[in-house]
Amino acid sequence: MVLPLPNICSTDSVPDTFALEDAPLASKHETLSLAQVVPEAGNCVQCGMCSYNCPMEIDVRAFAWRGKPIRDSHCLTCAECVNRCPRGVLRFERVSLLTLK
């Protein structure tokens, strides 16, 4: 289950339009410490830019095209893959660890 938390949080700038009073965005620190990299599998063209740029050599693509959150204990949540993906497939999202398989 994906918790209804910050669905829109890029690591860099967040447009003002999203600073809504009723749904405050998670801080960068919160996002990075609690969230995982989550793919939008339907948009992935499997180019491999994410895997190539991962400093921990995680095969991010293998998770991404299958639509699975990047669940690897070595993941630094450094956002390199999120920012490098030419198709905007990856994002940070808080995922319930209990329901992950």
Added chain:
Amino acid sequence: MPTTHVIIGSGIAGLCAAESTRQIDPQAVIRMVSEEPHEFYSRPGLAYFLRNDFPESQLTIRTPEDVAALNLQRVHGQADKLACDTHEIVLKDGRRVRYDRLLLATGALAVPPPFPGGNLAGVVTLDGLDDCRKIIAMAWSGYPAVVVGGGITALELAEGLNARGMKVEYFLRSTRYWADVLDETESKIVMDRLRHEGITIHTETQVKQAIGSDGRLTGVETQAGKHFPCEVLAVAIGVRPRIELAKQAGLLVGKGIAVDQYLQTSAPDVFAAGDCAEVFDPVSGKPTLDVLWPTAIVQGRIAGANMAGAARPYVKGVPYNVTMLAGLKVSIIGAVSGGAANEDLVAITRGESEAWRVVPKSWVVGADDDVNRVRLVVGDCTIAGALVMGDQTWSRPLQQLIIGKVDITPIRPALIAGGAEALTQLAKFYREWEKRV
């Protein structure tokens, strides 16, 4: 006796079909016939390989373990004839391959250069890995290259050759880039960025002929009589579905191979999926081509399942693509038409859908700077399409609202008014909608 599935084509539709069939039928014999000897690779990734963003090895999309688990028999060769009555295909070299179920996943190929001299060495099109390797081998730093055509592939070629140090002259037949999908401002943003990267753009310029000596390209002559020396002439004026095999076998074809909602062709036990297939679009009521990677994946999976006995209908979704144009991320969702004809293409190009060009009026919202831009095409009570350029924060929410055909009547006036306030209203609306679903 296990069922024999034959798949013609090793692109993403063929691969996904094989995976889907294997999942349902572990005993099935699956043979894949293809001219390409390579491991499965990412066709969209070729742009980044060409640009030297990563090495060729990065293009491989399945691990050796994934491939082994598929238990696939690869047959290297070109299918020449399809005999529906005897359920077999004949390869160019005379070998015969019998099938119980057949998938045509033959893809689409670049339209060949239409001008004299198009067969000179040095004149290239970009379809697959072999083309990409050939182009890279020719791309000598410091030497001139000419790129012709519109759409995504032409830009991939221009930016790739430029990144490899060539002096790129980019010819556009019309006055601006990709005029049938981008609006004037969007075209201008992309063109300005290309110029900034060092690419020289020549608008309203057409090739009259490619000139060479001893069969090797030396330059091009334009319709206006100007001469440009060049080592490489890259042509990307569109792609055409490969339908010869189906046509010769008497299958129903239009621009692509006609399929029903189960992706079955007019011949029994023969299916088609991906760039070569033409599906019925319930929105326009017409047969439509999508030359999109995600579409090929979905169609491949469904065709593979149906070949193994399932009866899954294919429902054509909202065509969607995210691409890099001059280093800018651009999402194109639904109907977005740029409002002008595109003279640079003679056929649909890769990464495009015919459905994009359906046009209602559109409004630009939140165009607060030179690069980040959201353009909405607002229908009577839904958002019909959107083009998101630069910051992609809006891409996913808009994709959901458009695909879900969400009724936006309450905020329609605000959207049409445009500007930053439109985005604020839309953000609020989206949050509330998301909470409900």
